[in-house]
Each structure stands twice: as C-alpha cells, then as structure tokens.
Amino acid sequence: MPVNMISKFLEKAVPQLDVAPPVKIRASWRTGVLRNPNMEKLQKGYLFPEIGIKHEEHLKKYPDAKVISLGIGDTTEPIPNIVTSAMAKYALALSTPEGYQGYGPEKGHKVYSDMGIKESEVFISDGAQCDIARLQMLFGPNVTIAVQDPTFPGYVDNGVIMGQTGKVDDSGKYAGIEYMRCAPENAFFPDLSRVRQTDVIFFCSPNNPTGHVASREQLRQLVDFARRNGSIIVFDSAYSSYVSAGGGAPQSIYEIPGAREVAIEVSSFSKFAGFTGVRLGWAVVPDELLYSDGSPVARDFDRIVCTCFNGASSVAQAGGLACLSEEGHAAIQRVVGVYKENARVLVETFESLGKEVYGGADSPYVWVRFPGRRSWDVFAEILEKTHVITVPGSGFGPGGEGFIRVSAFNSRDRVIEACERLRSFLA
Numbered sequence: 001m002p003v004n005m006i007s008k009f010l011e012k013a014v015p016q017l018d019v020a021p022p023v024k025i026r027a028s029w030r031t032g033v034l035r036n037p038n039m040e041k042l043q044k045g046y047l048f049p050e051i052g053i054k055h056e057e058h059l060k061k062y063p064d065a066k067v068i069s070l071g072i073g074d075t076t077e078p079i080p081n082i083v084t085s086a087m088a089k090y091a092l093a094l095s096t097p098e099g100y101q102g103y104g105p106e107k108g109h110k111v112y113s114d115m116g117i118k119e120s121e122v123f124i125s126d127g128a129q130c131d132i133a134r135l136q137m138l139f140g141p142n143v144t145i146a147v148q149d150p151t152f153p154g155y156v157d158n159g160v161i162m163g164q165t166g167k168v169d170d171s172g173k174y175a176g177i178e179y180m181r182c183a184p185e186n187a188f189f190p191d192l193s194r195v196r197q198t199d200v201i202f203f204c205s206p207n208n209p210t211g212h213v214a215s216r217e218q219l220r221q222l223v224d225f226a227r228r229n230g231s232i233i234v235f236d237s238a239y240s241s242y243v244s245a246g247g248g249a250p251q252s253i254y255e256i257p258g259a260r261e262v263a264i265e266v267s268s269f270s271k272f273a274g275f276t277g278v279r280l281g282w283a284v285v286p287d288e289l290l291y292s293d294g295s296p297v298a299r300d301f302d303r304i305v306c307t308c309f310n311g312a313s314s315v316a317q318a319g320g321l322a323c324l325s326e327e328g329h330a331a332i333q334r335v336v337g338v339y340k341e342n343a344r345v346l347v348e349t350f351e352s353l354g355k356e357v358y359g360g361a362d363s364p365y366v367w368v369r370f371p372g373r374r375s376w377d378v379f380a381e382i383l384e385k386t387h388v389i390t391v392p393g394s395g396f397g398p399g400g401e402g403f404i405r406v407s408a409f410n411s412r413d414r415v416i417e418a419c420e421r422l423r424s425f426l427a
Contacts, residue, residue, distance in 0.1 A: 038163050043172070047153050047395040048072045058383055068418040070346075070407045071389035073208070073364065075274040077338055077411075079319070080331035083273065086322035087315050094315075103311050117254065117284055121298060123305055124312050127281040128238045128268040129154050132202075135234060135264065135283070136162045138297075138304050143199035146178035148190070150209055150396035150403075152236070155202040172398045181399055184358060184369070188212035192221060197229040204236035205250075206243060209396045209405040210367045211343075211359015213249045219256045226262040232289065232297070233263040238281075241272040241336050243362045260286040264297070269316075271364065271409075273323045273332050280316040339364045342408035342415045349419040350406075353426045364408040367393070371402060378404050386421040 051071050059067065093099025125131050132154050139145075141163035147155050156177065159165055166175025173179055178198050180190035188210050203222060205214040214222070226233050235253035243251050250256065253263045268281035285298040322328040343360035350357040356369035370378045375392035382388055382404070391407070393400030408415065 036161070038161050041160050041165065041167055041174070042157060043168055046157065047391070050395070051389065051391060054380075054383065055389055058387070062387065065387045067387045067389060068410065068414050068421075069389040070410060070415070070418055071391045071405075073271065073407050073409055075271060075276050075339075075409050077274060077335045079274045079278075080328065080335065082325070082328045082331055083319045083322045086328075087278075087319040090318035091315050101314055118287065121284055121286050123283045123285065123301065124317065125281045125283060125305075125309070126279040126312050126316075127270060127275075128236060128266040128283075130309075131266045131281060131283040132234070132236075133158050134304050134308060135266070135301070136164075137308070138301050139164075139200055144176060144178070145200045145202065146180055146195060146198040146231075147202045147397070148182045148204065148207065149179040149398060150182065150393060150400035151202065152204055152208045153396060155234075156397070172394065179397065179399070182207070182210060182212070183399060184356065188358070189214060189218045189221075192225045195225070198231060201226060201231050201233045202236070203233055204238070206239040206363040206365075207359075208236075208239065208363075209365055209391070209393065209400065209403075211361075211363035211365040212367075213243055213247075213362040216248060216250055216256070219250055219253060219259075223253070223256045223259050223262060227258055230292070231262065233259075235259075235263050235265045237265055237267045239271055239363055240267065241333070242340060242364060247362065249362060254284070254286075260288045262289065264289065269320055269323060272336070273320070274335060275316065275319070278313075278316045278319060280312050280320045338412065339408045342410065342412060345412075345415055345419060346406055346408060349422060353423065355426075360408070366406040366408070368404050368406060369402060370404065373402060375401055375404060382422070382425070385425045386418070388418045388421055 048071075055067065055069070055071075059065065090099075094101070123131075125134075136158040139162070143164060145155070145159050145164055156165075156174065159177065160174060165177055168174050178196050180195050182188045182190055188207065189212075201222070203214075205219070206212065207214075222233065225231075233253065237252055240251035243249050253259045253265050263286075265284040266281065267283075269275035269278070270281070273280075283301070285301050287296060287298060289297045291297060291300075323332050343364055343366055346366045347357050347360040350366065350368050356371075358367040358369075360366040375394040379390055379392040382390055391405040393403030393405060396405070410418070
C-alpha cells in the first residue's frame with residue numbers, strides 16, 4: 001500500500017481513542033520471544049526491494065535524472081477496457097441487494113478447460129508468489145528441495161524461512177538445496193543425471209530470469225525424473241502467455257503425459273493481464289498427486305488455503321473471467337505482444353553491441369552476459385552512466401553471476417530511449 005494511502009487510512013479508518021501517553025522505555029528493553037533462527041540465514045534483503053533502495057539512492061544523487069526502469073518485472077501497459085469494465089460493473093453491483101456477494105469462490109477451472117483439469121483441483125489465489133509460500137508451508141521443514149540456478153528468489157527464500165536449509169556458503173548457496181545449473185552451455189536445462197534426488201523440484205518455464213522456455217522433450221525428461229525419484233514438481237507457468245504459438249513448447253506441465261501424478265502448477269494473471277496490482281492467480285493440485293502414505297496432496301493444500309486465506313477478491317475474479325472471454329483474451333494478447341516487441345528491440349540492441357543475449361523470444365526477460373564481470377558492478381555502472389535500472393544476475397543465485405536481467409515491461413518509447421542510452425554507453 002502506498003505511504004500516502006496508509007496515512008489516509010490511519011487518519012480516517014482508525015478510531016480516535018483516548019489513549020495513555022507513551023511510556024518511556026529503555027532502548028535495551030525487549031520481549032522474551034526468540035527470533036526465528038531461519039530468518040538469520042537469509043541473505044540481506046529480498047532482491048527487488050534492494051533494487052528499489054539503489055534506485056532511491058541514485059535519485060538522491062541525481063535528482064533531475066530521468067531514470068528508466070527495466071528492472072523489476074512490473075507491468076506498465078493499461079489493462080484493456082473490457083477487463084476493467086467487468087471489474088467496475090461487479091464492484092458497483094456490490095452496492096445492491098441483488099449483486100452483493102461475500103466470500104468469493106476458491107476453486108475454478110476455466111483456464112484448463114481442454115486439459116481434463118477438474119474444478120476441484122484448481123485453487124484460486126492472490127498470485128503465484130503467495131501460492132509458493134503456501135506450498136512451502138504445506139511441505140514443511142523436513143523436505144529437501146531443488147531449484148534451477150539461476151532461479152526466482154522466492155523459491156529459495158521461502159525454503160530458508162521454513163527451515164528446509166542450512167546456512168549460506170561463500171558462493172551464495174544454501175546447504176541442503178540442490179542447485180540445478182541452467183546455463184548457455186547446457187541449453188538452460190540441467191543435466192538430470194547429475195542432480196541428486198530431492199522431495200520437491202521448483203521449475204519455472206518460461207524461466208525467470210533467463211527467459212528460456214523448456215521444450216516438450218525437456219519437460220518429458222523432468223517428469224520422468226520426478227516419477228523415478230518419487231519427487232513433486234512445482235511448475236511455475238506465470239509467463240506461459242509469452243510462449244509463441246506454433247513453436248511446440250508447452251505452456252503447461254500437464255501437456256506432458258504422467259505429470260498429473262507428480263506435478264503442481266502455479267500461475268498468475270500478473271504478467272498475462274497486468275494484474276500486478278489487482279492480484280489474481282491459481283494453483284493446480286491434481287487428485288492423482290499422492291504423498292508416500294497414499295493420502296492426497298490436494299486435501300492438505302485445501303486445508304492450508306482455508307486456514308490461511310479467505311479467497312481472492314471477487315472483483316479481481318470478475319476481471320479474470322473477462323480476460324478469459326474471447327474478446328478479453330484477444331485484448332490481453334495484444335498487450336503481451338507489446339512486451340514481446342519490446343523484448344525483441346532489447347535483444348537486437350545488445351546483439352548489435354556484440355553481447356551474448358538469451359531469452360526475449362518467449363519471455364519478457366532478456367538475459368545478457370558480461371564475461372569476467374560481477375553482476376552488481378555491471379548493474380551499478382549501467383545505472384550510474386545511463387540512468388537505466390536492470391537486475392544483477394547474481395541476485396537470482398550463483399549461476400547468475402556475470403549476467404544482468406533486462407525487463408521488457410515498460411512503454412515502447414522508454415524502452416527505445418533506454419536502448420539508445422545503452423548503445424551510447426556500451427558501444
């Protein structure tokens with residue numbers, strides 16, 4: 001919530017009570033509650049707020065700078081009118097006896113209408129990142145996990161908080177996590193013959209941050225690997241709408257035979273429909289997915305969801321349904337097309353400068369290599385010289401060192417201006 005909104009909320013919503021004057025307390029006073037020891041294991045702050053701090057420091061140093069953010073993956077294009085109109089209509093109806101509705105539905109299946117996914121298997125949520133945290137709560141502290149390296153930091157940080165890991169070493173790896181190297185040298189897909197068995201495998205395709213989309217054969221290998229080892233795959237398909245039609249790459253793990261017995265899928269309307277502020281997502285937990293004792297995973301996840309969450313906003317769900325209508329889906333795909341064209345412009349820019357560039361074709365992210373350089377140094381130098389924000393690759397894990405991630409989420413004119421600045425600096 002923005003700071004000005006918080007202050008107004010406190011001013012208007014919190015009752016004005018007669019309270020006792022504050023008691024002066026010694027600076028050394030503290031409660032008797034022990035700190036969660038897992039919090040001490042976390043490295044510094046979460047990556048993206050750290051980028052925000054660097055941004056603020058830069059503006060203090062250069063108050064007149066026109067900073068262009070190609071960093072955090074926040075959408076910038078307006079949500080199509082057909083979607084916002086549906087949300088507005090629903091919201092206005094809440095002020096009528098006929099249109100009022102309380103708690104919204106927790107389950108639905110429209111996204112998977114042709115994949116045999118049942119309504120009872122789809123859990124509607126406030127976004128994929130929240131579902132990742134709830135899934136880690138479901139799994140508990142005694143499971144082992146594997147992640148792509150580099151990877152979205154939420155998988156790792158939630159595992160650390162839950163107590164699934166040991167401490168971090170000098171290379172940035174946490175003890176107890178299996179880091180599956182995904183680099184240009186192995187086509188951004190791990191050599192599974194060298195990956196040790198773990199209980200849970202987090203896998204994102206199209207990948208954040210590398211932009212790589214896994215092929216059908218690669219996902220078949222992943223599903224077969226999980227089936228051999230008795231593992232559960234948590235498949236993050238938040239960027240599936242960027243997969244080019246006709247390219248053959250799956251948009252869902254459930255396009256792969258046998259995935260229903262070993263995979264959970266999480267996804268979101270954030271990057272698909274611009275719902276980063278609206279908040280709407282879903283998780284699929286198939287009935288066939290069972291624990292080692294034969295009990296269904298979906299039953300426990302339903303208990304977690306009902307305990308920790310009262311359902312996604314009904315207004316947001318009205319917008320989500322509009323996105324899935326024929327007209328709404330076409331409008332959303334036009335917005336996705338804007339970001340894909342931005343990514344193409346970014347790829348061409350870095351390629352013209354002789355850089356190794358990956359991603360950008362089936363993803364809004366471009367992954368650029370700077371051999372022999374530290375990622376944070378490259379990030380700082382680009383920000384200092386061009387006033388353009390990127391993301392240091394090492395923030396996504398040790399495998400990201402020497403890379404930066406560049407986001408296509410901005411307006412076309414600002415992306416073009418950023419490319420002109422980068423050309424002037426890096427040429």
